[in-house]
Amino acid sequence: xxxxxxxxxxxxxxxxxxxxxxxxxxxxxxxxxxxxxxxxxxxxxxxxxxxxxxxxxxxxxxxxxxxxxxxxxxxxxxxxxxxxxxxxxxxxxxxxxxxxxxxxxxxxxxxxxxxxxxxxxxxxxxxxxxxxxxxxxxxxxxxxxxxxxxxxxxxxxxxxxxxxxxxxxxxxxxxxxxxxxxxxxxxxxxxxxxxxxxxxxxxxxxxxxxxxxxxxxxxxxxxxxxxxxxxxxxxxxxxxxxxxxxxxxxxxxxxxxxxxxxxxxxxxxxxxxxxxxxxxxxxxxxxxxxxxxxxxxxxxxxxxxxxxxxxxxxxxxxxxxxxxxxxxxxxxxxxxxxxxxxxxxxxxxxxxxxxxxxxxxxxxxxxxxxxxxxxxxxxxxxxxxxxxxxxxxxxxxxxxxxxxxxxxxxxxxxxxxxxxxxxxxxxxxxxxxxxxxxxxxxxxxxxxxxxxxxxxxxxxxxxxxxxxxxxxxxxxxxxxxxxxxxxxxxx
Numbered sequence: 357x358x359x360x361x362x363x364x365x366x367x368x369x370x371x372x373x374x375x376x377x378x379x380x381x382x383x384x385x386x387x388x389x390x391x392x393x394x395x396x397x398x399x400x401x402x403x404x405x406x407x408x409x410x411x412x413x414x415x416x417x418x419x420x421x422x423x424x425x426x427x428x429x430x431x432x433x434x435x436x437x438x439x440x441x442x443x444x445x446x447x448x449x450x451x452x453x454x455x456x457x458x459x460x461x462x463x464x465x466x467x468x469x470x471x472x473x474x475x476x477x478x479x480x481x482x483x484x485x486x487x488x489x490x491x492x493x494x495x496x497x498x499x500x501x502x503x504x505x506x507x508x509x510x511x512x513x514x515x516x517x518x519x520x521x522x523x524x525x526x527x528x529x530x531x532x533x534x535x536x537x538x539x540x541x542x543x544x545x546x547x548x549x550x551x552x553x554x555x556x557x558x559x560x561x562x563x564x565x566x567x568x569x570x571x572x573x574x575x576x577x578x579x580x581x582x583x584x585x586x587x588x589x590x591x592x593x594x595x596x597x598x599x600x601x602x603x604x605x606x607x608x609x610x611x612x613x614x615x616x617x618x619x620x621x622x623x624x625x626x627x628x629x630x631x632x633x634x635x636x637x638x639x640x641x642x643x644x645x646x647x648x649x650x651x652x653x654x655x656x657x658x659x660x661x662x663x664x665x666x667x668x669x670x671x672x673x674x675x676x677x678x679x680x681x682x683x684x685x686x687x688x689x690x691x692x693x694x695x696x697x698x699x700x701x702x703x704x705x706x707x708x709x710x711x712x713x714x715x716x717x718x719x720x721x722x723x724x725x726x727x728x729x730x731x732x733x734x735x736x737x738x739x740x741x742x743x744x745x746x747x748x749x750x751x752x753x754x755x756x757x758x759x760x761x762x763x764x765x766x767x768x769x770x771x772x773x774x775x776x777x778x779x780x781x782x783x784x785x786x787x788x789x790x791x792x793x794x795x796x797x798x799x800x801x802x803x804x805x806x807x808x809x810x811x812x813x814x815x816x817x818x819x820x821x822x823x824x825x826x827x828x829x830x831x832x833x834x835x836x837x838x839x840x841x842x843x844x845x846x847x
Contacts, residue, residue, distance in 0.1 A: 429493060429500050435472075437629035440636045447476035450639060452601045453524025457533040457540035463599060465641050466550035468501060474549070478630045479641030481552045483597040484713075486643055503550065506538045511557035513592055513655050518770030526791070528604025529761040530596050531555065532768050554597040554641075561588040562650075566691045567698075575695065582653055582701045589698060594649040596765060600640045608760045645672070645713025647765060652694075652708070653701025659770025664705030667771075668693030668778035669788075671714040671757055674721060682807035683728065683839070685814055689801045693778040696799070700776065710765055718756040719747070726750050731812075732842040741834035743816030759783045763791035780822040798823045812839040 438445050447464075454460035465477040480486035492498035514536065521532040533540055534555035541551050561584065568587050570576040578585050606613040617631040620640070630637060657663035670677075670693065673686035680687060690709070697707020716724030730746040731738040744754045762784065773794045777785065780800050789795055800823065806814055814822075815829045815837045829837070 462541040462551045468550040470548040471550040477639040520767035531599040592651040597646040650709040653706040657706040666700035666707045666776040688805040738839035740815040740837040759787040
């Protein structure tokens with residue numbers, strides 16, 4: 357469909373909306389005609405039919421498969437999208453940045469029969485896992501109308517009510533009330549509205565081989581408080597799914613809301629038409645990975661600027677974090693961050709690791725491995741001088757983590773100051789300080805923790821602006837810093 361150019365974003369959105377309404381009207385008309393035709397066919401099918409021809413075939417109807425007979429879970433008409441002021445559509449009021457959960461209103465994204473007409477958010481609960489839920493429904497393992505039983509799921513710690521929760525511009529990518537959904541909207545849930553938590557908080561113990569080593573070497577102690585007598589770390593964890601307030605997200609990136617909606621619609625294969633047809637719905641639950649917060653020590657202290665806070669913000673790297681690949685510094689830096697957080701907690705402060713699901717700089721693991729192959733096979737070898745070039749050739753950009761939304765979780769925690777920031781990233785530092793949080797000290801990864809093959813990465817990043825207390829590498833240093841060749845890893 358070719359759309360006319362408009363002078364403003366609003367004009368463009370209006371034109372798109374009118375065309376989609378016309379399409380929807382046409383679909384409804386054709387659907388009604390189809391219903392009438394099917395009715396006529398059913399009448400005709402009652403006439404005598406040749407015994408050699410199955411009744412269903414003679415009537416022009418394909419026999420239903422066993423699964424469709426068993427799992428007829430949806431209505432016959434597909435609701436492609438909805439529109440503002442459509443008959444029967446009345447979304448629950450939502451006031452982003454309100455001073456209480458009830459004043460703000462619940463976030464309802466469910467297409468449950470009792471919720472679909474009042475839903476006030478685009479997308480689906482569960483982040484990237486909403487696709488698996490759909491699969492579970494399709495194969496009959498899960499009822500599409502299943503309602504969770506939230507008995508005993510309340511958070512062991514609620515993080516109080518930091519002032520940042522009430523600022524509609526401080527938090528735009530998560531729901532600050534997401535862990536208090538059941539407590540805040542219990543009445544609405546009991547009346548059949550499908551409202552789900554987007555944050556869950558729990559307590560746990562962690563056991564890491566590197567922590568055992570730190571204890572053996574005397575860098576950490578078993579104090580029975582932060583580190584148990586068995587060498588386990590006591591931790592408070594919060595899992596957070598993304599909830600985007602679209603006007604705020606657009607403003608954070610310096611673009612118009614209409615452009616943001618159009619890009620999200622176009623570049624996901626049109627997955628969510630309501631991004632275009634429902635400009636009145638301002639909240640979107642994107643199908644992307646979320647994040648996890650790990651807090652060591654007393655969580656009450658994390659929002660107290662008089663208490664010392666050590667923090668690392670870490671972006672997922674499955675190859676290194678989980679499986680120990682040495683082409684990058686991700687796991688060593690993560691482990692160092694955890695150790696420093698634990699030390700600060702044992703000294704009376706508090707430590708926190710924020711772990712984002714942004715694999716391969718949010719380019720994805722497939723892209724990352726393609727880049728690895730290209731780096732190792734390129735003429736001249738894998739050098740720091742060419743580190744980012746191969747990524748840009750394949751992905752078009754060298755980094756898509758876009759840290760503009762990252763500080764939201766820090767504001768959710770009520771953080772006003774970070775004493776020790778275990779990160780060399782200039783993008784993270786600028787995003788955090790630009791959001792109003794002070795960072796007193798930046799801490800590089802110790803040289804003896806950098807694997808030999810990852811010297812390529814670390815030197816290239818320092819040359820690109822990453823923080824270091826050492827001298828920045830020269831152009832000659834970058835050319836001479838070389839990782840393993842392809843033949844070196846052939847096996």
